[in-house]
Amino acid sequence: MVHSFGEGYYAFQALNRSLFKTENILDNLKVEFFGLTSNFRAEISKKGNFSQEEINLVIEVFRTAYSSASDDPVSRLRRIGASVYTENSDLDWSYIAGYEEVKRKIRESIILPLKNPDIYDSIAHLTRKTFESNRPRAVLFEGSPGVGKTTVARIIAGDVNVPLVYVPVESIMSKWYGQSSQNLAQIFDATEDLGGAIIFLDEIDSLAGSREQSMFEATRRILSVLLRKLDGIDSVTRTITIGATNRKHDLDHALISRFDQTIHFPLPNDRERGAIFSNYATHLSETELTGLAELTEGVSGRSIKDICESTERRWARTLIIKQLPLSSPEYKYYKHTAQSWMEEHKR
Ligand SMILES: Nc1ncnc2c1ncn2[C@@H]1O[C@H](COP(=O)(O)OP(=O)(O)O)[C@@H](O)[C@H]1O
Ligand SMILES: [Mg+2]
Secondary structure (H helix, E strand, O other), X not given: OEEEEEOOEEEEOOOOOOOOOHHHHHOOEEEEEEXXXXXXXXXXEEOOOOOHHHHHHHHHHHHHHHHHHHOOHHHHHHHHXXXXXXXXXXXXXXXXXXXXXXXXXXXXXXXXXXXXXXHHHHXXXXXXXXXXXXXOOEEEEEEOOXXXXXXXXXXXXXXXXXXXXXXXXXXXXXXXXXXXXXXXXXXXXXXXXXOOOEEEXXXXXXXXOOOOHHHHHXXXXXXXXXXXXXXXXXXXXXXXXXXXXXXXXXXOHHHHHHOOEEEEEOOXXXXXXXXXXXXXXXXXXXXXXXXXXXXXXOOOHHHHHHHHHHHHHHHHHHHHHHOOOOOOOOHHHHHHHHHHXXXXXXX
C-alpha cells in the first residue's frame, strides 16, 4: 500500500508476510521520481529481477502520485471520500416543513451572496481601502440529529445551482498519520479547481473526537489545515463552507471563531411537527395532525418521518394479510406508532 503524508512524500507499506520489514520489499530497489506535478516520470532500478510485488508497488506509487496531480477535480474528490452532487437536487424548500426562521437566515446569509456575488463585492470596493470580500466564507449549522441540517445543504446547492461537495468528516479521518489532514487539504484544493462549490463538512465534531494522545496530534493537524483553508478561500470563487454539528460545545474555539455565522436548527415546535406530519401523511385532517403533534413533543423531523414510514409498513402488512383494497393508513395506526415510539424513546 502507498500512503502520502505530505506533498512529495510517499510511504510504502508491505501488506505481505513481512508486514514490518520494509527491507524485504525495498531491498536493492531504487525508485526515483521526476516532476511531481507534470511530465511525471519514474525510474526504477534493481540488481537482478523485479518481483511481482515490486512491480505492483511501483505501479501503485505511480498511480497515487500521478492521479492526484492531473485527474479532474470530481474524481479526486470522490477518491478521498467526498461525494459531489452537480445536478440539481430533486429536493426544494417545500420539502422542509416549518423552520421559517432557519430558512430566512439561510436566504440572507448564504443564498443571496451566492446568487449575487457582484453586488457584495462592489460594495466592498466602495468601502474598503484594500479590497477584501465581505461575503461569508463559512457558516455553521448546529442542532440535534435529524432536524434537517444535511437535507438543507442539499437544497441550498440545488437552489443556487452550484455543486455540493459533501464531506462526511468521519470518513476522511484516516488512521494513517497525516493522511487525514492531507485529505482535507486536497478537498479544498480540488474544490477550488472545480471553480467554486458548497463544501459541506458533515458531523464536523468527529474532528474533536478522541482525546488519546496520538489522535490528539492528528486532530490538531487537521484543525490547522482547516483553519488555514477557511482563511484562505479565494474570494473570487463562489465557494462557501458549511459545517454541521450535533455537538457545538465539543468544537474547538479557534474553529468556531472561523465561522462567520452559526445557524441553530431547533427541534420542531408543535405547529412544525404538525406540518412535518402533513408532509409525510398528506391524507390526514388538521385535527389528526394536531393530535399527532401533541403526542410527539421533543421529537425530530427525522423521527416523525420514521414514525410515518413504520406506520405505512404496518398498514401494508394489514392490507396484505386481510386482503383489503388499496387505501391510505388510518389515523389510529399513526397514533399507535407514535405512542409506542414515544414509549420506546422515553428516558
Ligand atoms: N422540517 C422538516 N420537514 C420535513 N422533513 C424533515 C424535517 N426535518 C427533518 N426531516 C426529515 O428528516 C430527515 C433527516 O434529516 P437530516 O437532514 O439528515 O438531519 P440532520 O442532518 O440534522 O441529522 C430528512 O431527510 C427529512 O426527511
Ligand atoms: Mg446530518
